[in-house]
Amino acid sequence: xxxxxxxxxxxxxxxxxxxxxxxxxxxxxxxxxxxxxxxxxxxxxxxxxxxxxxxxxxxxxxxxxxxxxxxxxxxxxxxxxxxxxxxxxxxxxxxxxxxxxxxxxxxxxxxxxxxxxxxxxxxxxxxxxxxxxxxxxxxxxxxxxxxxxxxxxxxxxxxxxxxxxxxxxxxxxxxxxxxxxxxxxxxxxxxxxxxxxxxxxxxxxxxxxxxxxxxxxxxxxxxxxxxxxxxxxxxxxxxxxxxxxxxxxxxxxxxxxxxxxxxxxxxxxxxxxxxxxxxxxxxxxxxxxxxxxxxxxxxxxxxxxxxxxxxxxxxxxxxxxxxxxxxxxxxxxxxxxxxxxxxxxxxxxxxxxxxxxxxxxxxxxxxxxxxxxxxxxxxxxxxxxxxxxxxxxxxxxxxxxxxxxxxxxxxxxxxxxxxxxxxxxxxxxxxxxxxxxxxxxxxxxxxxxxxxxxxxxxxxxxxxxxxxxxxxxxxxxxxxxxxxxxxxxxxxxxxxxxxxxxxxxxxxxxxxxxxxxxxxxxxxxxxxxxxxxxxxxxxxxxxxxxxxxxxxxxxxxxxxxxxxxxxxxxxxxxxxxxxxxxxxxxxxxxxxxxxxxxxxxxxxxxxxxxxxxxxxxxxxxxxxxxxxxxxxxxxxxxxxxxxxxxxxxxxxxxxxxxxxxxxxxxxxxxxxxxxxxxxxxxxxxxxxxxxxxxxxx
RNA sequence: GGGCCCGUAGCUCAAACGGAUAGAGCAUCGGAUUUCUAAUCCGAGGGUUGCAGGUUCGAUUCCUGCCGGGCCUACCA
Numbered sequence: 001x002x003x004x005x006x007x008x009x010x011x012x013x014x015x016x017x018x019x020x021x022x023x024x025x026x027x028x029x030x031x032x033x034x035x036x037x038x039x040x041x042x043x044x045x046x047x048x049x050x051x052x053x054x055x056x057x058x059x060x061x062x063x064x065x066x067x068x069x070x071x072x073x074x075x076x077x078x079x080x081x082x083x084x085x086x087x088x089x090x091x092x093x094x095x096x097x098x099x100x101x102x103x104x105x106x107x108x109x110x111x112x113x114x115x116x117x118x119x120x121x122x123x124x125x126x127x128x129x130x131x132x133x134x135x136x137x138x139x140x141x142x143x144x145x146x147x148x149x150x151x152x153x154x155x156x157x158x159x160x161x162x163x164x165x166x167x168x169x170x171x172x173x174x175x176x177x178x179x180x181x182x183x184x185x186x187x188x189x190x191x192x193x194x195x196x197x198x199x200x201x202x203x204x205x206x207x208x209x210x211x212x213x214x215x216x217x218x219x220x221x222x223x224x225x226x227x228x229x230x231x232x233x234x235x236x237x238x239x240x241x242x243x244x245x246x247x248x249x250x251x252x253x254x255x256x257x258x259x260x261x262x263x264x265x266x267x268x269x270x271x272x273x274x275x276x277x278x279x280x281x282x283x284x285x286x287x288x289x290x291x292x293x294x295x296x297x298x299x300x301x302x303x304x305x306x307x308x309x310x311x312x313x314x315x316x317x318x319x320x321x322x323x324x325x326x327x328x329x330x331x332x333x334x335x336x337x338x339x340x341x342x343x344x345x346x347x348x349x350x351x352x353x354x355x356x357x358x359x360x361x362x363x364x365x366x367x368x369x370x371x372x373x374x375x376x377x378x379x380x381x382x383x384x385x386x387x388x389x390x391x392x393x394x395x396x397x398x399x400x401x402x403x404x405x406x407x408x409x410x411x412x413x414x415x416x417x418x419x420x421x422x423x424x425x426x427x428x429x430x431x432x433x434x435x436x437x438x439x440x441x442x443x444x445x446x447x448x449x450x451x452x453x454x455x456x457x458x459x460x461x462x463x464x465x466x467x468x469x470x471x472x473x474x475x476x477x478x479x480x481x482x483x484x485x486x487x488x489x490x491x492x493x494x495x496x497x498x499x500x501x502x503x504x505x506x507x508x509x510x511x512x513x514x515x516x517x518x519x520x521x522x523x524x525x526x527x528x529x530x531x532x533x534x535x536x537x538x539x540x541x542x543x544x545x546x547x548x549x550x551x552x553x554x555x556x557x558x559x560x561x562x563x564x565x566x567x568x569x570x571x572x573x574x575x576x577x578x579x580x581x582x583x584x585x586x587x588x589x590x591x592x593x594x595x596x597x598x599x600x601x602x603x604x605x606x607x608x609x610x611x612x613x614x615x616x617x618x619x620x621x622x623x624x625x626x627x628x629x630x631x632x633x634x635x636x637x638x639x640x641x642x643x644x645x646x647x648x649x650x651x652x653x654x655x656x657x658x659x660x661x662x663x664x665x666x667x668x669x670x671x672x673x674x675x676x677x678x679x680x681x682x683x684x685x686x687x688x689x690x691x692x693x694x695x696x697x
Numbered sequence: 698g699g700g701c702c703c704g705u706a707g708c709u710c711a712a713a714c715g716g717a718u719a720g721a722g723c724a725u726c727g728g729a730u731u732u733c734u735a736a737u738c739c740g741a742g743g744g745u746u747g748c749a750g751g752u753u754c755g756a757u758u759c760c761u762g763c764c765g766g767g768c769c770u771a772c773c774a
Binding site: 028030032033034035036039043045047050057080081082083084121158161162163262291292294295297361362363364365366368370371372374429430431432433434435459461462464485486513517533544545546548549550551552554556557560561562563564565567568570571572574575576578579580581582583629632633635637638641644645648651652654655656657658659660661675696697 | 700701702703709710711713714716717718721722723729732733734736737738739754755766767768769770771772773774
């Protein structure tokens with residue numbers, strides 16, 4: 001409702017000013033929230049109007065106040081120095097609307113949206129870095145759905161990459177496992193943990209002897225080609241690990257609709273289709289000299305030519321002898337530790353007259369396409385611009401019957417329609433900004449500016465470990481690492497906190513609390529409650545930081561159930577529920593059963609000491625407003641903050657106003673209504689964050 | 698070298714478009730009539746918003762330059 005009033009107010013003030021001062025170009029009306037409730041519920045700064053209207057902000061405010069006339073839901077306006085128009089909401093009007101759960105007619109928003117998130121390499125267990133991704137992505141999906149949008153959730157599976165090859169190498173060449181043995185292992189409940197170690201082992205094996213890298217190259221080649229023992233094994237392993245990822249994420253109520261796999265992007269020739277179009281439109285150009293000779297590249301015209309080619313490097317470059325070291329570690333994007341490659345300048349090769357020195361290589365000189373190329377093809381498909389489609393088959397059925405589909409070559413006849421979306425969000429950490437921009441740029445240069453404008457890189461910072469946390473996990477740190485502010489998670493080194501482990505630990509710790517508090521409850525119930533609390537704690541923890549911030553993971557913070565945490569907000573709801581239970585009332589149906597008298601509500605919300613209760617109502621009215629903000633800014637943290645503030649206001653209210661012992665029956669009804677409204681809105685906000693509330697805590 | 702991000706209380710973080718007295722949590726210290734369960738509430742201390750300039754009615758926010766940190770910058774994925 002708050003959002004509705006805000007929009008109405010902005011429109012009316014704008015219309016009024018346009019009418020009063022015809023022909024003057026006016027800035028847009030900005031509606032803010034005053035720092036204190038006493039000042040009002042909306043604030044409109046009029047400073048920007050001073051110049052075009054050649055009048056003092058205070059005067060303009062005064063004119064608007066006296067002349068604008070009545071607005072539904074607005075009680076009055078006040079002029080405040082140095083130039084604000086403060087607006088008060090009609091409290092009983094808003095209370096009635098909220099109690100009746102009235103919603104303004106929803107805007108009709110056509111077109112399907114797509115959120116891509118998780119995209120974990122299927123070669124090892126998911127870790128805390130993946131949790132942040134999946135929780136951000138899933139919450140964003142819930143935000144969009146709350147706002148009435150139709151959303152498909154996709155999880156891109158790179159099942160043909162180096163990371164999978166490494167695990168295959170580990171199983172065959174280091175562990176010397178037979179196919180039957182691997183099949184047996186893949187049936188184990190935490191096969192992904194096993195792979196975690198195998199992957200780390202393989203990485204060490206390469207380090208021991210660089211010649212082992214030839215084994216990896218051969219394995220990778222076999223996987224890409226398909227149709228042999230090695231690629232079958234890769235398929236077996238990656239599919240088993242993928243299932244584990246789905247199970248892990250399902251523990252957090254995170255579900256996917258479709259899993260497009262790189263193997264199908266390759267085998268259904270998505271790239272070839274994209275390549276043709278990219279060449280036609282001249283997006284790619286062939287390089288016949290210089291360091292990128294033989295490649296198809298995409299020029300990046302808006303980038304400055306790289307200055308690292310200046311100075312002494314030129315001389316090194318001129319004889320062309322110095323090649324980039326090929327053994328450098330490739331980046332595993334599931335990996336939050338930087339690959340330690342040489343600093344710039346030591347090993348640079350480039351020619352001064354190389355026209356494409358700054359270009360992005362899309363097709364290598366050996367004719368194979370790189371990751372960005374595949375991604376361009378995939379994104380053309382997403383927007384329905386490729387002219388090809390995947391085959392589809394059912395892959396994973398969630399306990400709630402929801403079906404998750406996977407790409408395949410020959411699919412089932414009947415399947416949902418994926419792709420052809422009007423808007424796409426890719427939840428990928430900030431390190432991929434460059435690659436994402438290249439994809440967006442490619443779409444634009446193909447002439448699909450519309451699609452490019454609707455492709456958003458939902459970027460966020462990494463999750464890293466504090467040195468202390470790393471020490472707790474039993475990792476030996478070098479002195480250099482100890483001196484760093486944080487240590488990157490590294491799948492390759494087997495270095496990190498696994499998602500399932502963290503969740504287990506949270507459940508265990510919540511269970512202890514619940515056991516102590518509710519010894520009379522059954523063990524299954526206690527476990528269920530502990531699980532809800534653990535999920536609440538974890539999801540809130542990952543959502544409370546704004547996207548750009550790097551989360552330095554620490555068990556102490558993550559395992560906390562007090563203060564600004566998920567359980568704090570859950571607890572507020574439990575308290576609200578408990579009031580109704582004690583009163584012998586049904587919390588859910590209460591608002592439907594009560595008829596509040598407008599005059600009474602006005603009385604209780606307008607008395608001298610009512611601001612504090614009003615503040616609670618006001619906060620409760622903001623759910624849709626905050627959701628809209630989160631979507632516009634692609635920032636779920638606003639919702640976390642909102643839920644916390646609402647819970648905080650409720651707790652203060654709870655402490656100050658005994659309800660069941662309230663002698664004035666009408667006031668008691670009013671207070672109960674307040675509780676019911678806040679409870680409903682808090683449950684909603686938490687649900688959008690994927691947090692459910694236990695019956696007792 | 699270039700691009701992007703960050704620097705706010707002891708610690709971890711907020712502060713939408715430039716706005717009113719820069720707010721929370723944790724930690725520390727001191728309290729809460731044994732009441733709708735204290736996973737709560739109240740209070741206290743704690744700040745030259747990295748530094749220096751600039752733009753203007755007004756700057757944590759925008760611009761420039763420094764200082765410090767991070768990420769990206771491969772024919773890898």
